[in-house]
Amino acid sequence: MAIQIYNTLSRTKETFQPIEHGKVKMYVCGPTVYNYIHIGNARSTVAFDTIRKYLEYRGYEVNYVSNFTDVDDKIIKAAKEEDLTTEALADKYIEAFFEDTGALNVKRATVHPRVKDNIPEIITFIESLIEKGHAYVSDGDVYFRTESFESYGELSQQSLEDLMAGASLRTEIEETQRKENPVDFALWKAVKTDDEISWNSPWGAGRPGWHIECSVMSTKYLGETLDIHGGGQDLEFPHHENEIAQSECHTGHKFSNYWMHNGFVTFGQDEEKMSKSLGNFVLLRELLQEVDPVVVRYLLASVHYRKPLRYDQKALDEAKTQINRIKEVLRRLQKRQEQSDGLSEVDSNELNHYLERIQTFENDFKAAMDDDFNAANGLTVIFDFIKFINIYLTQEHVALQIIQVMQASLKELLYIFGIEIKNEDDLLDNDIQAMIDERNEARANRDFARADAIRDALKAQGISLDDTPQGTLWKRDA
Template sequence: MIRIYNTLSREKEIFKAITPKKVNMYVCGPTVYNYIHIGNARSAIAFDVVRRYLEYRGYDVKYVSNFTDVDDKIINRAREEGVDEMTIANKYATAFDEDTLPLNIRPASVRSRATEVIPDIITFVQDLVTKGYAYESQGDVYFRAKKFHGYGILAHQDLAEMEANAAGRLNDEEMTRKEDPIDFAVWKASHSEEEISWQSPWGKGRPGWHIECSVMSQKYLANTLDIHGGGIDLAFPHHTNEMAQSEARTGQKFVNYWMHNGFVNVNNEKMSKSLGNFTTLHDMLANYDDPMTIRYFLATTQYRRPINYSSETLEQARGALDRIRTGYRNLLFRMDNAVVGSDSTIEDEIKQHVRDFEFAMDDDFNTPNALASVFELVTLANTYTDENEVKKATAELLLESISTMMGIFGVDGLADRSELTTEQKSLLEARVVARQMHNFELSDQLRNQLRDLGISVEDTATGQRWKHER
């Protein structure tokens, strides 16, 4: 039984899929005007872990996400660089795909761009106007927020407070266009010939930001979603407005479980351009040689909690992941001389740790507690490796359990030698040959060379083992 913290009720609720064993899940994607920052990467990873765990639990998950490829930020960026909007959007959409790949973030079942659903957006807006939920004003179309019963409840916002905030943000011109300061744009009139725009019943214009997610989730999933996810900063206004638009149009509940992930702070400070600590994933990958450590770092904090990113916390993650890799690899080395059979007491222990892992993940995806079970398995692997006799079936179960659980965190390739440089690899191979030839002088030399390169080598009855020295 999986329980999920629902932002709307502020409670952990028992998860019940609308259609048994199927999950419809929508997660807001980035605005493609720049490389994504570490906070966007965290969100994509948090929901990738949710998706992987639901699949592990036997659900067939359809995962839809978007690229916002028309918006003020993109228009401004295009103007700055003297290119058109689609050049900017294409560049950063491609960069998203390239940068999320080494982090093992699985592609969405459907990833749609706002500009691919413009006719659907126009129909959606027309429906809102027909139902009296939206009105045209000087080429813009606004949603009547107060007409929607319960506007603001998702983010637990007080209506009077929202009104005061909204009024403070608007200039006089916007005030005259809106019936009420808290109304929000679902369609925006185009004010310049150079800007990207589409013909609509209200003149030339483009969609407001929030509308695309309402349209795509209905088009590619259903009127009611099992899960809708995104960063906590999206709860208001973005998700609040998505909810109002969608429910106003369909008269049905929009989302059963609203999930929001926490922020990423950099060196204990909120990330912002003005503080100079704005960290893009693109730069992180360029400056760091082990993407799986970044993945591990971002996946193993409980998704609702904040993450503090610093070179120290990333190094801690690397050390922890190396412990898992070393335990896994040592067990793998022992497979070469494992004997047929199984050890039932060890297997019972393994199964108990797997159950503990599931118990933790069932509890609103408590990854730190789940990770503790993985470390129990690694400890077990280390002690089992030291035994005189290792049974093949038991060692296999242990290896498979560790890799399956780490796979749910999206961390794979535990024994992958690609983490070694070409030089390290060839020295290790040369050393195996040297020992076969009984050239111990050479093998000692190679060991020293490897040590200088950060690899320590140990000879055991079953062959050479290595690990990173850090």
């Protein structure tokens, strides 16, 4: 089976063929660190973390690079408001990013480069574009000459003529006068006030434009051509369009073989796009104080990455229900494993039968995820697997070896989605088990009033009991 990836550039699914066998060079645009991230930012981070983990599951060595934009007009403004230096502000929100995404079991990138650490490389890159006639200096600013790149607009499927007409309407008159063409974009911005962060350059003091940083840092750490470049749908134009233009003019080679873009998070039944500019965003940090992080992770990972993801209380409740199903099967697997002394031996025919069934689920999972990382279909296979496991666990006699294989396989698949269920607090578990033991003793002594009182007490704490031939099982209610 080969992985199929929907390539935004071609608007078709293509068979994934990495540049180097067994290795993937992947770059994903990271956040501008001037505030805590909202769940729209988190959706992109989780989507590409899931894709990365699936590629690793399929045996690829993934060199994953994701940047932090720590030099930006928004950062300068926020630093003044918080009375911090721009570097201190960026440090603060980078640390918060790692805390918040870490709670969602997001794996850190191989490299998380920052703009401030790559200024010499950015200047050298811009100098190359000027020398080749693809950029020009104007009053201390440096602009990319879009007409020098014949394929400009190909990613977003827009003509240069249409883009020119649109740009002339939305660009400030003062800046338009400094450009040869209203579509030209800034590679370097001249400093305008004394309190702005800036660096010396051949064109005077200033700082990089937004688009240049990703071209410089991606090619620095991954080479002139990437396997995969990803980011939010909102970055398709102008950010990624500009990256392609400046990168290919600089290197003379194709910038990225596959372009991937995740869909927006929408808010409520009206499915309005969530964004800071609309004021309807939810900070991930605040959400994690109210909702179990594994539930949030499930919600963000459960929808196909290219589709819109609806955020509301109903969606959170549905995610919680599914996580409780996962928790319950893992708890039952662990419980039967702990009772291993009473587990039956298994003959080779039975063992092979169950191993083949487990392999079938894994193959179905791969088929679903190989189709452009279809998370929804992949999770459907996982829940079919969970049903199969639950049926097996209802048997009076089960085999330790089969339980261990089921447990290992299920945890491996769940890990791809960042779902790692930690054991509930041991003291609490012990308390619950002690109450169950007391209830069993009361029932044995025909003290049914006491047994019912214990059941009711547990129910009040959100614990349901199930008396089975294998003993009394408990679970936490949704």
